[in-house]
Amino acid sequence: MNDKRLDLETSELRYRRLFETAQDGILIVDVVSGKVTDINPFLLNMLGYTQKEILDKRIWEISVFQNIASSRKSFDDLQRKDYIRYDDFPLLTKNGKVQKVEFTSNIYRVGEEKILQCNFRDITDRKLAEEELHKTEELYREFYQKSPIGYQSLDSEGRFIEINQAWLDDMGYQRDEVIGHWFGDFLLPDQVELFRQRFSVFKATGNASTEFYMSRKNGSVVLMAFSGKIARDAKGNFKQTHCTLQDITQKHLAEEAIKENQRKYKALFESISDAVFVCYIESRKWSDEFVELNKMASSMLGYDHEELLKISAKNLFFYASSGLLLKETTDDLYAQHMITRESNLRHKDGHIIPVEITFHLFDLQGRPAVLTLAHDISNRKIAAYELEQSHSRLIKAEQVAGFGYWEFDLSSGLVNPSEGARAIYGLTEDTVTIPFVQMIPVPEYRASLDTALNNLITQNIPYDIEFKIKRPSDWAILYIHSIAEFDPERNVVFGTIQDITKRKQAEELLRVSEARFRSTFDQSPIGAAIYDSDLKYRQVNDKFCRMLGYSDKELNSLTVRDITYTDDLDQDIDQLNHLKNGDINRYETDKRYLHKNGSIFWAHISVAIIKDSDGNFLYYLAMIMDITARKEAEDALQKYKLIAEDSRDIILFMDRITGQILEANNAAVKAYGYSRKELLTMKIQDLSNPQAKMLTEKQIDYAYAHGMLFETSHMRKDGSIFPVEVSSRGADIEGTTTLINIIRDTTARKQAENALNESLQNYQVLFNSVTDAILVHQPEADYSVGKFIEVNDAAMSMLGYNRKELLQITPAEILLDGKYRIDEAPDIIRNVEQSNEVVAEYTLVTKKGELIPVELHSRMFELGGKRTVITLARDIRERKKLEEEQKKLRYQSEMSSRLAAVGEMAAGIAHEINNPLTGVIGFASILMEREDLPRDVMEQLQIINSGSQRVVDIVKRMLTFARQAKPVRHQVNITELIDNTLELRSYVLKTANIAVIKQYEPGLPLLTVDPGQMQQVILNLILNAEYSMKKAHEKGTLNITVSKAGDRVKLSFRDDGLGMPPEILAKLFQPFFTTKEPGEGTGLGLSLSHGIILEHGGTIRGESTPGEGAEFIIELPVMISDRMPAVTDPNAAVQSPTQKASILVIDDEAAIRTLIRIVLVQDSYKVDECAVPQEAMSMIEKNKYDAILLDIRMPGVSGIELYSEIIAKWPKLAKRVIFITGDTSSELLINHDIPCIKKPFNIAVLKSALAKILSKAD
Missing domain, CATH: 3.30.450.20 (PAS domain)
Incomplete structure (x- = not known):
């Protein structure tokens, strides 16, 4: 049983x-x-x-x-x-x-x-993990579908498996026009073989980064940059490629354009007044050395810090003489985590220090450790010892018994005590006085003793009193009973004293015992009740009241019959009668009680009787223990067995030490393929996958104490391996430390996770293949920026952060002036939400502080139920450089266009002036050759001629500005040119109080320039400086510096005049722009200078700060090839031929035709005139001419067009054509050595040119 x-x-x-x-x-x-x-x-x-x-x-x-x-x-x-x-x-x-x-x-x-x-x-954790995987996959899938970057996936043959919308949009195809087709079909023909070669390398290495020229559907050619990786299956075999492609056509073109144009715990620990030691304890084994200790520990034990660190904790706290057992302390520590013990520590000099030690088990850096506090209790031990000795003396005094006799001689005032009285009172002196004895009782009794003595003497009231004394001999406190009488004849009070200390102590012990019983009864952890022979409750404790739901007052009004379950009452009363009659000394049984609420609960009762001193029955004393839980456990046992047996999870009970399987359920039999009998002969190691890592002893201990959930793999009887999730927890069953393992087959879950992970890896490859930075963040509910939740490799490379660092910051922290932009964030994020895509330019700041201009493409989608913004950041530094270069080119082109327009206008004006000017100068010259004219007329003609020559100079300057005067370059000393120009202005500079400071670097090379043009540039700069300084303060200093700068010579003209703001500097070289007052300047000086310098292959720029003057800097190349076209100089005089010739003059200006005719007729030439080119052709056909003087600019047919017809019809005559023009920039004149007379000309030049060409005639 x-x-x-x-x-x-x-x-x-x-x-x-x-x-x-x-x-x-x-x-x-x-x-x-x-x-x-x-x-x-x-x-x-x-x-x-x-x-x-x-x-x-x-x-x-x-x-x-x-x-x-x-x-x-x-x-x-x-x-x-x-x-x-x-x-x-x-x-x-x-x-x-x-x-x-x-x-x-x-x-x-x-x-x-x-x-x-x-x-x-x-399954919360599992669901969270699955949701996180799905969330990440969704992120990458969303990026794949909505990314502005094109993606493509090819099979091993190079045929398309997958493409995204960006690819299709960029190339202009529909999806069905691409999927299944070979990649080479979309390349330019000369790229196909290159693709074959590179695709082979790609498959071999697993990585690709290349460029191909592709053909869009509309036939346009685009240069695409590809970056990709190979996806492989679990066995490492090729699955597919993952590539990103980016249109870099414009970038490539920009790079080419740029190449053509130009090529960054201690203070508290030490303050503790107790000694503190810290050491590790692993697998219930104390480490051999301390991890840390405080100064008090060294001070208490007399060791220095380093010596004490090397002493074993076991040797310090648990040496044999201390009486502490290492194992007991360790077990208690693991059970309670903090315990306090008294022990002894040995000082370095050998003496023993009694201490109170508190051990505290805690976790230190992931390892179990013990913090020990040792408190010196030497003084406390000494006090305890003294108290113990005093207590012994008291006990000894209490053992003294007996009576004493005493007399008070009222006449002499002396006391006559017997030996007994002396012993009781502790009187050692031979002579004892009444006052001395009266001081022996403790003070609170002295007044009452004096009163009793006085009443005895004066009123004969009996003297019978109890009091306490403090014995002088040993200062013991005694209870004294004294009886006395008064002898009036002798005038003596006599009596006895008795030490009643023991009796008083016995009475106190009885009181304490009764109190202890009541306390035990009332505070018992089980129910207790006292009832009489009528079974009426006399006294009940609180526990019994709470069991039944009654108050003590309610129970004391009830009987045992009232609260006993009916079926158990007869047996209970029968046993109580046997107990009362003495048939049995005690009886125990399980019975049912009726709760106040009507429910039934089980109790185990133990009943004895309480007798009086004569052995007669007084009461029943019952101790009642609630066993409801035990009864329910017996009923529940079958349920628990069925729970285990019907569980679909494997359940194994195993011995923690040996691993022996103690019990297994039906699911274990089914899962492993062994019978239950076979399983109970095996160890858990027999079911584990031999290749799987076994739990360490430390891990097993942890699982036993705290429980553990881990994953591993097990092996069936047939040798097959399957993954499992094990929940292990410890229990002490029948003295055996048992591990209860609930094991779940996770094969299906693992397969699902692997599929999900494979999909995730594919998208991760795509994500990190993108060469642009990708940053993903989830805004807060109020649309403010949140931290990044994902970034790709390119983002880390661009910004210089690692992944962990980037996921701790927000977009505002990488934006230039991000803290100022943070207020704009909600509006920007809403804009992204409302738009399909938002593109904007920003500047990012790297971890090192480098600024990177980027173009951001942002889109929003939902991820895990939250708004998510994915942003592609493209580095546009190269593009910015290109734009800056193009800006410069546009500026240069604009300047050239403006100068060309002004030049055309200047050329037209010069032509219109030169025609009448030719007549004025020519006729003035004819008149001046006459000797019959009065002197005053001659002087007036001289004035006319001189004024006309000034006009000639003005026209020449206009033509120079318009690039229509032929430059004549040769090597010159630039400093001499500057000095000559300064000499021209020396008087003006001196009278204007302007000092000139020159700094010329010695050994400067000669420059190949047009001296006249260059002098004009220098003069313009000097004139502008003069004007600015006069306006500023009517004086100033002009600093002119010339130095060598590499392969160039640098000229600087710096004044201390008015200076200019940036908006003026930007327009400085535009034609007709001037800051001077009306009538003080034309606005052409700097424009002309700018054009001349550019024509010489140099640069000119201005720098200025308002109020601080201006500086103009010219840089000229040291060597410039002189490739100016050679134009025949008709000024060389030749002798007139003896034979006179027939000349045809073709010019739309009558004055010029008349002038030429008069001049040539005087020299016996035959001269015909013609104003219209069409008429000239007719005249040439009818007449024979030796030479033709031909104007270039004429209405209708120009002189050049007429010349072309003459070449075609009369080639020999064409060689005797002399052009008369004010425009020498014609390409025909530059590229062909055709004689030309520049308007206005003098008569000698005309005659010389005609004579020269006629001398070459046949």
Whole structure:
């Protein structure tokens, strides 16, 4: 019977432990009533309810389970199905949180009961992990679909498997026009073979970064940059390529254009007054050395810090003489985490120091460690010893007994004590006085003793009194009883004293004993009751009251019969009678009581009787223990067994030390393929995958103490391996340290995770293949910026942060002036939300502080239910350089265009002036050759001629500005040119109080320039400086510096005049722009200078600050080839031929034709005139001419067009054509050595040119 009960208790303990430690929630429901009959701690903790809130309630009445059975009808459906499983069931906890669980239910019988077992497995972490994987995959998929960068995936043959919308948009194709086609079909023909070669290399190396010229659907050619990686299967075989492509056509063109144009705990620890030691303790073994200790530890023990660190904790705290056992202390420490002990420490000099040691177990850097505080209790030990000695003397004095006799001789004032009295009073002096004796009683009794003595003497009132004394001999406190009488004749008071200390102590002990009994009775952890022979309760304790739900007053009005369950009453009364009659000394039994609320509960009672001093019956004394839980455990045992056996998870009980399997359920038999008998002969190691890593001893200890959830793999009987998730927790069953392992086959879950991970890896390859930075962040609910949640490799490379650093910051922290832009963020994010894509330019700041201009492409999508912004950041530094270069080119082109327009205008004006000017100068010259004219007329003609020559100079300058005067370059000394120009202005500079400071670097090279043009530039700069300084302060200093700068010579003209703001500097070289007052300047000086310098291959720029003057800097190349076209100089005089010729003059100006005719006729030439080119052709056909003087600019047909017809019809005559023009910039004149006379000309030049060409005639 006892063995069966022991087996029952063992099984109940084992399965109860399984129920309580299970890592799944378990709920037991009575099928008939629908009431919850049991719930394990794991499920209570998961739901946030107490057991009282769940038990005995119908399942459909509990809100948390309404999703399972919201009505009685659905509960009936549930129980009819026997087994139900929900893989993803939302469970509402008490605090309103939705808990994701895997729900299963089973129905089985226990005896006559039919119960429903519901299992709840918390899958929150798994769901979170799956959601995180899905979220990440969604992020990459969204990026793939919406990225502005093109993506493509090719198979091993180079055929398209996948492309995104950006690819299609960029290339102009539809999806079905691309998928399945070979990549080479979209390349330019000369790129196909190159693709074959590079694709082979790509497949071999796994990485690609290349460029190809592709053909769009519309036929346009685009240069694409490709970056990609190879995706492989689990065996490493080729699966597909993942490539990004980016249109770099403009970038490539920009790079080419740029190449053509130009090529960054201690203070507190030490302040503790106790000695502090810290050491590790692993697997219940103390380390050999301390980790740390404070100065007090060294001071207390006499060691220096380093010596003490090397002493073993075991040797310091647990040496044999201390009386402490290492194992006992360690076990207590692991059980309680903090314990205090008294021990002794040995000083370095050998003496013993008594200490109170507190050990505290804690976690130090992931390892168990012990913090030890040692408090010196030497003084306390000394005090305790003295107290003990005093206590011994007191006990000794209390053992003295007997009476003493004494007399007070009132006449002499002396006391005559007997030896007994002396012993009691502790009188040692031979002579004792009454006042001395009267001081021996303690002060509170002295007044009453004096009164009693006085009443005895004066009124003869009996003297019988108890009091306390403090014995002088040993200062012991005694209780004294004294009786005295008065002898008036002798005038003596005499009496006896008795030491009643022991009696008083006995009375005190009795009082304490009664109090202790009452305290024990009232505070007993089990119920206690006293009742009389009528079974009426006389006294009950609080525990018994709480068991039954009554107050003590209520119970004391009841009898045992009133609260005993009817079926148990007769047996109970029968046993009480046997006890009262003396048949038995005590009786014990299990009985049922009736609770005040009507419920029944089980109790184990032990009853004895209380007798008086004569052995007669007084009362029954009953001790009552609530055994409801034990009774329920016996009923629940069968339920727990069924829970274990019907569980779909593997359950193994194993010995923690040996790994021996102690018990296994049906799921284990099915999963491993062994019979239960075979399993119970095996160890857990026999089921583990030999290749899997076994748990260490430390991990096993941790699992036993705290529980552990881990993943590994197990092996079936047939040798197959399968992944498992193990929940392991410890329990002490029958003295065996047991590990309860709940094991779940995770094969299906692993397969799903692997598929998801493979998809994730594919998208990650794509994500990190992009050469532009990709940054993903999730804005807050108020549209303010949030931290980055994902970045690609290019982002880390661009910004100089690692991934962890970037995921800790927000976009504002990498934007230039981000803290100022943060207020704009909500509006920007809303704009992104409302638009398909937002493109903007910003400047990013790298970790090192480098500024990078970028073009940001931002799009918004939803990820995990939250707004998510994905931004592609493209580095546009090269593009910015190109734009700056193009800006310069546009400026130069604009300047050239403006100068050309002004030049055309100047050329037209010069032509219009030169024609009449030729007549004025020519006729003046003819008149001046006459000798018959009066002197005053001659002087007037001279004035006319001189004025006309001035006009000639003005026209020449205009033509120079218009590039229509032919420059004549040769090597010159630039400093001499500057000095000559200064000499021209020396008088003006001197009278204007302007000092000139010259700084010429010695050894300067000669420059190949047109001296006249260059002097004009220098003069313009000097004149502008003069004007500015006069305006500023009517004086000034002009600094002129010339130095060598590489292969160029640098000229600087710096004044201290008015200076100019930036907006003026920007327009300085524009034609007709001037800052001078009307009539003081034309606005052409600097424009002309700018054109001359550019023509010489140099540069000119201005720098200025308002109020601080201006500086103009010219840089000229040291060597410039002189390739100016040679124009025939007609000024060389030749002798007139003896034979006179026939000349045709063609010019639309009558004055010029008349002048030439007069001049030539005087020299006996035959001269015909013609104003219209068409008429000239007719005249040439009819007449023979030796030479033709031909104007270039004429209405209708120009002189050049007429010359072309003459060449075609009369080539020999064409060689004797002399052009008469004010425009020498014609390409015909420059590229062909055709004689030309520049208007205005003098007569000698005309005659010389004509004579020269006629001398070359046939």
